[in-house]
Amino acid sequence: MAPQQYRKPPQAPPRFTATPSSLIEDTKRLIARSRSVQDSVVKDATSDNASFKNTVLAMAQDDNKMAIESHIIGFYQAVSTDQALRDASTEAEKLLDDFGIESSMREDVYKVVDAAFKKGEKLDPESRRLLEKDHKSYIRNGLGVPASPKRDRFKEIKKRLSEISIVFQKNLNEEDGGLWFTPKELEGVPEDVVSGLEKGEGEDQGRVKLSFKYPDLFPTLKYAKSAEVRKKVFISNENKCNQNTLLFREAVILRDEAARILGYPNYAAFRIEDKMAKTPKTVDDFLGDLRSRLAPGGLEEIEKLKELKEKDLADRGEEKAYDGHYYLWDHRYYDTLLLEQQYSLDQQKIAEYFPLQTTIRGMLHIFEELFGLVFVEITGEGRDKIAETGKGSDIVWHADVQVFSVWDDEGEGNEFVGYLYLDLFPRPGKYGHAANFNLQPGYIDENGKRRYPATALVCNFSKPTPKKPSLLKHDEVVTLFHELGHGIHDLVSRTTYSRFHGTSTVRDFVEAPSQMLENWCWTASQLRSLSRHYSYLSPEYQSAYELSSSDASKPSEHMPDDLIDNIVKTRHVNDALFNLRQLHFGIFDMTVHEAKNHADVEKLEISETYNRLRKEISKLDGPEALGESYSWGNGQSTFGHLIGGYDAGYYGYLSSQVYSADMFHSVFKSNPMNGTEGRRYRHTVLERGGSQDEMQTLEDFLGRKPSTEAFYKELGLN
Known part of the structure; x- marks a missing residue:
């Protein structure tokens, strides 16, 4: 049981109780409120009296409130098992995007924001950044172009691009194709993968269906001995969404x-x-x-x-x-x-030492030590107690989802940080890759009160079976750590405005914090601490392992040094x-x-x-x-x-590696678990989100301008 100070978060978690009709109704309500705020700004502010407070601040506070609901409204299309709810989420996102385009091209709003911008008021740095970014955004959305057919065309293009983005991602999420093979054709593919595939009937009797989801696709491309099978799978995967x-x-x-x-x-x-x-x-x-x-x-x-x-x-x-x-x-x-x-x-042998849940606990422990955090899983009656409705199932979107309340440890003040969700296994209609989604951003409300964030990891790892838990290959451990890194960035960020919260940085910096944390997956001491052979998790798993293993000797509980050394040696x-x-x-x-x-x-x-x-x-x-x-x-x-x-x-994935390599080699390489530096990194880099120029954030942490030297050295190219 969690210590007393971590039992009752000061803010209830979000609810996932929407229906298709409520999603559309809520979306229309949010849009109407936002439009009303913008109308009020234009009514109350003039070129003479326009200020940050009566223009940009009023709309930023509305943006804060909107994000609390709108992120979840759009999230259903990535995770819901209900086709109607996914479709409604897609429709709602289109309504929100169209309204966003309309808002970004309101000339009457731009005029008063422009007047406020030109006043040159003395503002705190984050508010000044917000004013500058918003002003620039109107220009980048066509308001620097005189009212004309060209500007109307620009608006048409924006709307169509929004539609394309939504339909494109929906096609990927809904993709459910695959190929039928006999088990013989899949020779070499691990048995636990093949045995979990859909069995054919009728004309497909005696065959199994290989989907293009990662838990099926990657093991087949890695282990199928037949080059013809690999070729067929590879080319079909490249053509899986030709629409x-x-x-x-x-x-x-x-x-x-x-x-x-x-x-x-x-x-x-x-x-x-x-x-x-x-x-x-x-x-x-x-x-x-x-x-x-x-x-x-x-x-x-x-x-x-x-x-x-x-x-x-x-x-x-x-x-x-x-x-x-x-x-x-x-x-x-x-x-x-x-x-x-x-x-x-041997990736199969390595995976035996990385049961998913044990590995997650190990990762969370690393973040606890480094950043001064405490993760408390909320299960059973605990969910009922913190749910606003008193019904624990209302705070998750699927029975598989895990929820954690996240807190500062005693050294950081025991304050509440936010909620972390883990949705780890594939299912029909679900987002098909691995990603972090912000569900609710953090910010300071108009009364000066802190609003806490909620963030979700959505992944597609193999599901557990009665004989084996979900086991991770080393590259999956790296993926999980990377996405969890985004989640931590989302959680510990402390910005005034939701606009700059967490991972809301420029795209050629946003990957750097997570890429930097991947280094812990290549450090011998951390690999050892993350590992635990699955046969030690329960008597049932032990029996199943003994029956399936040809090795008479009992495996060590934690990954042996020679296997760890082999992993580290293969990094490059x-x-x-x-x-x-x-x-x-x-x-x-x-x-x-x-x-x-x-x-x-x-x-x-x-x-x-x-x-x-x-x-x-x-x-x-x-x-x-x-x-x-x-x-x-x-x-x-x-x-x-x-x-x-x-x-x-x-290109940001590669340019971010320059920054991540510089940060790791300069600060953490000699002692990755240095809690003093971890907390400094938390407060100097992660907390800032996008609230200041990202280059300034890097220079504050490094004490100098970033360098490419560590990046090229890491790749052996210096």
Whole structure:
């Protein structure tokens, strides 16, 4: 039981009791209230008396209240099992987006905000930043363009882009395709994966359905011995949402048109202007430099993997199958085989030491020690006690969801921090990747009272069975730690306005805090503390392990040193190829958003560009090496990032690594569990959210301007 001081949070958790009709009604109510606030601002403020308080502050306080409900309204489409509720959530998000566009283009509101901006009032730094950002936002939303058909066209484009984004993501969430295989065709794929697949009936009798969800897809690409099966799975996955192909194309063309209406040379220039990089040239130079540094290493890695492929096929009596190529569908398989054979890295054995729930508890313990936090899981009657309705099921959206109340420890003052939700297993209609969602932001309300945040991790790990708990491969441990890092950023942020809360930073910084925390997954002492062999969790698991294992000796409770050493040693194995893959995404993103003129965008062959750049940058062969055209797949149509906020910004994953490597190597490398530095990091970086210039945040923490030295050293490229 939790200590007394952590039992009763001062704020009830959010409720998840919406119906399809209530979602639409609530959305319309929020919009009506917001519109009324904007109307009041215009009525009360004039060019003469306009001030921060009677313009931007009034609307920011309304934004705070709206976010408490609107984030959850849009969240249902990612997690609800009810199709009608998901559809209503999608419809509600469209209403909210349309209203957001209408609000951002109100000339009457812009005039009084402009007047307040020009007054030059003395404000606290966060309020000054809010005024500057809001003022700039109106201009970037077309109000710098004189009222004209051009401005009307800009508004049309904004609305259509919103529709595209919503439909594109819905198609990805609702995707439920797959391929039917016999168990023999899936030779090599772990038995616990194959046994969990849907069994065929009728004409599919004797076969199982392999979905494109991560728990099915990745083990198949890593372990299926049949190259034909891997090829079929890989190409089908690249084409799983082809209805998104035309949507992606339309989005790219409309973005370019909108940017040119505003006077920008292309969409990338428009998007990057207010990020840390500031200009497309800075981004292109960074990506180009990294590409030239990584390319030789990538070619060397491919040569080693080709040798392994040739030997593997020979050992299996399939010498004639080797054609001198190394294909896209080969890579996960031979990368895994290389780690197993040359580094004794058995991912199945490693996974036995990372039962999901034990690993989560270990991660939370690391955050407790580093940042001065306490995580208290709320279960059973505890949920009834803190739910406003007195009904514990009302505070979760699915029975699988875990809820934690999060507190400052005694050294940090025992104050309440917020709520953390974990939704960890796949199900139909659910968001298909791993992500952190803000459910309710934190802020200071108009009475000076703190409003506490709620945040959710939505993942897709394999479900437990009677014989085994959910077990994580090491790369899944890294993913979980990364997303939990976003969750912690969301929880400990303390900003005045919800606009700047938590991960609401510029996109080329937002990944840095989580990427920095990934280093703990490559530190021997932390791997040991996170690990516990699943056979120690219960007598039932112990019996099941003994029956399934050919090893007569009892495994050690925590991961043995030699296995940990092998994991740590492999951190940068095939690292050039991994980063060249990220470069492919980043350079493709810049290519489609950085055309010389609009005619070039309209005639751009996007699928061909995606696949050709992948071949040129990653050096891995696709079906084009077998004589097919570069239009064999539409990978960009499965790439939610470029529709959902990382457009002309995917480079941020790589540029954020520069900042994360600098922070870790400068401050934490010598002692990752230094609580003094952890708390300083919490208060200097995470608490600030987007409330000040992100470069200033970095300089405050590092005591200097950031450097690329640690990043290139980490990659062996300095």
